[in-house]
Amino acid sequence: MTILRNISLRLFRVWQRNFDVSLVTWKTNVLPPLLEPLLYIFAFGFGLGAYVEKLSFGGKTYEYVAYLAPGMVAVGVMFHAVFECMYGAFVRMRYQKTFDAILHTPLLIEDILAGEVLWGGTKGLFAGTAILAVITAFGLASYPESLLILPAAVAGGIMFAGFGLYFAAVSPYIDNLNLPTFLFITPMFLFSGTFFPLDGMPGWLQSLAWILPLTHLVTVTRAAAFGTLSWSLLVNFAFMVVVGFAVSYIGIKLMKERLIK
Amino acid sequence: MTSDGRRIVEARGIVKNYGQFQAVRGIDFHIEKGECFGLLGPNGAGKTTTVRMLCCVLPLSGGEMTVFGMSVREHPRRIKARLGVCPQENNLDPDFGVRQNLIVYSRYFNIPKAEAAKRSDELVRRFHVEDKAGTCVDDLSGGLRRRVMVARCLINEPDLVVLDEPTAGLDPQSKHQIWDEVRDMKAAGRTVLLTTHNMEEAQLLCDRLIIVDLGRIIETGTPAEILAKHGGGTLEDIFLKLTGKQLRDE
Numbered sequence: 001m002t003i004l005r006n007i008s009l010r011l012f013r014v015w016q017r018n019f020d021v022s023l024v025t026w027k028t029n030v031l032p033p034l035l036e037p038l039l040y041i042f043a044f045g046f047g048l049g050a051y052v053e054k055l056s057f058g059g060k061t062y063e064y065v066a067y068l069a070p071g072m073v074a075v076g077v078m079f080h081a082v083f084e085c086m087y088g089a090f091v092r093m094r095y096q097k098t099f100d101a102i103l104h105t106p107l108l109i110e111d112i113l114a115g116e117v118l119w120g121g122t123k124g125l126f127a128g129t130a131i132l133a134v135i136t137a138f139g140l141a142s143y144p145e146s147l148l149i150l151p152a153a154v155a156g157g158i159m160f161a162g163f164g165l166y167f168a169a170v171s172p173y174i175d176n177l178n179l180p181t182f183l184f185i186t187p188m189f190l191f192s193g194t195f196f197p198l199d200g201m202p203g204w205l206q207s208l209a210w211i212l213p214l215t216h217l218v219t220v221t222r223a224a225a226f227g228t229l230s231w232s233l234l235v236n237f238a239f240m241v242v243v244g245f246a247v248s249y250i251g252i253k254l255m256k257e258r259l260i261k
Numbered sequence: 262m263t264s265d266g267r268r269i270v271e272a273r274g275i276v277k278n279y280g281q282f283q284a285v286r287g288i289d290f291h292i293e294k295g296e297c298f299g300l301l302g303p304n305g306a307g308k309t310t311t312v313r314m315l316c317c318v319l320p321l322s323g324g325e326m327t328v329f330g331m332s333v334r335e336h337p338r339r340i341k342a343r344l345g346v347c348p349q350e351n352n353l354d355p356d357f358g359v360r361q362n363l364i365v366y367s368r369y370f371n372i373p374k375a376e377a378a379k380r381s382d383e384l385v386r387r388f389h390v391e392d393k394a395g396t397c398v399d400d401l402s403g404g405l406r407r408r409v410m411v412a413r414c415l416i417n418e419p420d421l422v423v424l425d426e427p428t429a430g431l432d433p434q435s436k437h438q439i440w441d442e443v444r445d446m447k448a449a450g451r452t453v454l455l456t457t458h459n460m461e462e463a464q465l466l467c468d469r470l471i472i473v474d475l476g477r478i479i480e481t482g483t484p485a486e487i488l489a490k491h492g493g494g495t496l497e498d499i500f501l502k503l504t505g506k507q508l509r510d511e
Contacts (some may be wrong), residue, residue: 096355106369
């Protein structure tokens, strides 16, 4: 448990550094998360949705675009958090030597890596909030229930940031990061109830979907956007918190072992 | 605690293993307050590994080392707060300008904002980069970047400055400028640890030095003592005599 003991509040200095960088590069950081979901909503929601009959979910029927929109919020959280800690952290570790610079200050490696996870989670929250604003403008989120999406984006964001750091830690080269994208992130993007309800799928696929982390975030964002909250969402929150903690811990541990021999 | 208060660093039998390979094989040295101490050796001799252990970045595999009287194993944060380190590889933040680099770095030491601004302006002036203060470091020349690296390591007003090959690959002008800075640091009462394989640099700046090769100390003393012991010539001749002329891989 040395890892937990070695994390101090100075981790916010790392968060602050990354935040400052994002202010410099905001054009490429802020606009895509706002515009990307718009593309999906237009292409799939309004475009493809025009050919799709209303679909029933949880005993009610919805327009396809209304079904899709909260899924896009969850997807935005996932992509922005996981990629920040996969590619972003990899570049800072390997090419910019940022971690090495910070290691020569009173911060320990655990502070740096925990700060990275917190930052990745923040990016997830930011993307989720931006997309929520967009779908709210289209009248696709009911309030006040949709405010629950914010804490869900924090829990989900930290969880996916943790996965990102884990992937960065075990990838020898930056190109190796294509593998978790193909094997883990893309399948989640497609099969976590983002584009279509899981009830129609075979039972084994439904069970498989339950262990995909994105499923739990989508379940919460959709229930919130539909205004159909229930206590069972606590299970989804618990999943994200427990898996998020575990995977962040493992990611920090492996990255530490990689950097400090 | 060290018995002698003048000793800023004390290393006793320090060892570093990387798997089967032993990079540092039990070396002893000490650094005294206010001196410029040289760590010399060919590439792959174990200089950077030794420096990184001293900076509490790499754990020791064996032996004991104290910095400011504190064990590197037990007090890394407290030691690092008083060190100013310029590593071999430049690692400035490429997205920030020169002054912003200093400011961001100051935050890791919890230096208050106003004080950090004051120190950054001072350093920008002292290192003659006023007209580049807002320039992204990616657009600077190699010499200028190195100067900013050296400036950055003074932001916390360190008691011990560690310069790992500060002038490698620089033109004579930049090199002389960094040498002047090292003299200023000493004049300001700071202790300096300098690693180099530039013998001229060592002879000019170092009060005492050790020459390491293959993880062991092979010579130690003041530059004058070492020259006298080996019958004069230059430090470079003696270095080649001691370490051999075969090429090193790393």
